Amino acid sequence: MGRIPCCEKDNVKRGQWTPEEDNKLSSYIAQHGTRNWRLIPKNAGLQRCGKSCRLRWTNYLRPDLKHGQFSDAEEQTIVKLHSVVGNRWSLIAAQLPGRTDNDVKNHWNTKLKKKLSGMGIDPVTHKPFSHLMAEIATTLAPPNEANLAEAALGCFKDEMLHLLTKKRMDFQFQHPNTTPGNSTTTYINSKQEEKDDTIEKIKISLSRAMQEPDCFSFASMSGFQYALSTFGNEGSGSPWSQSMCTGSACTAADHQGHLHDKLEEENGEESEGGKELRNGSHIFNSDSILWDLPSDDLMNPIV
DNA sequence: AACCCTAGCAACCGCGCGCAC
DNA sequence: GGTGCGCGCGGTTGCTAGGGT
Numbered sequence: 274m275g276r277i278p279c280c281e282k283d284n285v286k287r288g289q290w291t292p293e294e295d296n297k298l299s300s301y302i303a304q305h306g307t308r309n310w311r312l313i314p315k316n317a318g319l320q321r322c323g324k325s326c327r328l329r330w331t332n333y334l335r336p337d338l339k340h341g342q343f344s345d346a347e348e349q350t351i352v353k354l355h356s357v358v359g360n361r362w363s364l365i366a367a368q369l370p371g372r373t374d375n376d377v378k379n380h381w382n383t384k385l386k387k388k389l390s391g392m393g394i395d396p397v398t399h400k401p402f403s404h405l406m407a408e409i410a411t412t413l414a415p416p417n418e419a420n421l422a423e424a425a426l427g428c429f430k431d432e433m434l435h436l437l438t439k440k441r442m443d444f445q446f447q448h449p450n451t452t453p454g455n456s457t458t459t460y461i462n463s464k465q466e467e468k469d470d471t472i473e474k475i476k477i478s479l480s481r482a483m484q485e486p487d488c489f490s491f492a493s494m495s496g497f498q499y500a501l502s503t504f505g506n507e508g509s510g511s512p513w514s515q516s517m518c519t520g521s522a523c524t525a526a527d528h529q530g531h532l533h534d535k536l537e538e539e540n541g542e543e544s545e546g547g548k549e550l551r552n553g554s555h556i557f558n559s560d561s562i563l564w565d566l567p568s569d570d571l572m573n574p575i576v
Numbered sequence: 577a578a579c580c581c582t583a584g585c586a587a588c589c590g591c592g593c594g595c596a597c
Numbered sequence: 598g599g600t601g602c603g604c605g606c607g608g609t610t611g612c613t614a615g616g617g618t
Contacts, residue, residue: 287587288587290586310604311603311604322588323603324604325587325588329587332586332587333586361606363605363607374607375607378607382584383584384583
């Protein structure tokens with residue numbers, strides 16, 4: 274048996290509150306208090322759900338609310354408390370007079386999270402990223418080659434699909450052997466050509482890998498490192514493919530020295546992708562840990 | 577000027593807990 | 598102890614204003 278709805282959805286208004294509605298609600302609550310939220314809209318002459326009235330009152334209309342910017346002291350309090358209690362917004366808000374849980378939550382999600390990340394602190398654990406990276410590196414076992422291939426392929430398929438579908442139309446028609454100076458491609462600048470060339474190689478290798486999974490040697494794929502370092506976000510499939518794509522596990526693999534060593538061993542020479550990787554920014558370099566990402570991926574400057 | 581993108585905020589939704597019967 | 602109800606909470610969604618192209 275499901276829970277009954279808190280109100281008749283057909284008969285209630287939703288969305289932004291008007292000043293008249295605010296007035297009605299405020300004056301009703303001033304006279305009668307907030308005893309039964311289900312009855313309040315009916316008695317106050319509002320076509321609103323009781324829940325909606327409660328939210329409007331607690332988050333906006335309550336006379337004791339502060340509506341301005343959060344002060345530094347308030348922000349510090351939020352960060353401190355969040356490090357202890359986590360996402361218990363109501364608990365945190367209770368320590369900040371005039372602030373609601375919704376206020377605190379919004380402020381955290383829009384400002385404080387980014388602020389902490391920018392300072393090199395993980396907003397979830399409140400530990401420095403360097404500390405987390407070290408933990409991950411020591412916790413995870415080095416992956417074997419089969420896992421890596423599976424993981425990277427899973428990650429790769431999604432990213433390539435994404436990339437290929439969002440790429441300009443000309444990419445679809447551009448044959449890999451297109452000669453320079455061809456009228457259809459002359460407008461492409463050299464950097465773009467270089468990138469397209471890498472993408473094309475990835476594309477060919479990927480389709481080969483899908484057709485001949487058994488004899489597929491992932492590390493022989495030109496541009497793998499480029500892709501790994503560029504598309505490190507939305508993996509799918511095995512846990513390794515997930516973690517491979519977060520960047521953190523890449524770091525772990527780097528730390529263990531297995532991934533790049535393995536790739537270079539098998540490549541025999543430095544791949545084009547490898548060059549790309551090396552040209553990427555070393556945003557994180559603590560002791561033996563390296564986190565290689567292209568500069569475009571520098572979401573969070575690390576201290 | 578028009579369009580697109582993004583950040584910030586308000587509001588909604590669903591779940592779980594506590595209380596009364 | 599079981600059930601129904603009301604409320605609070607945290608996560609998510611949607612709207613809007615402002616900035617960039």
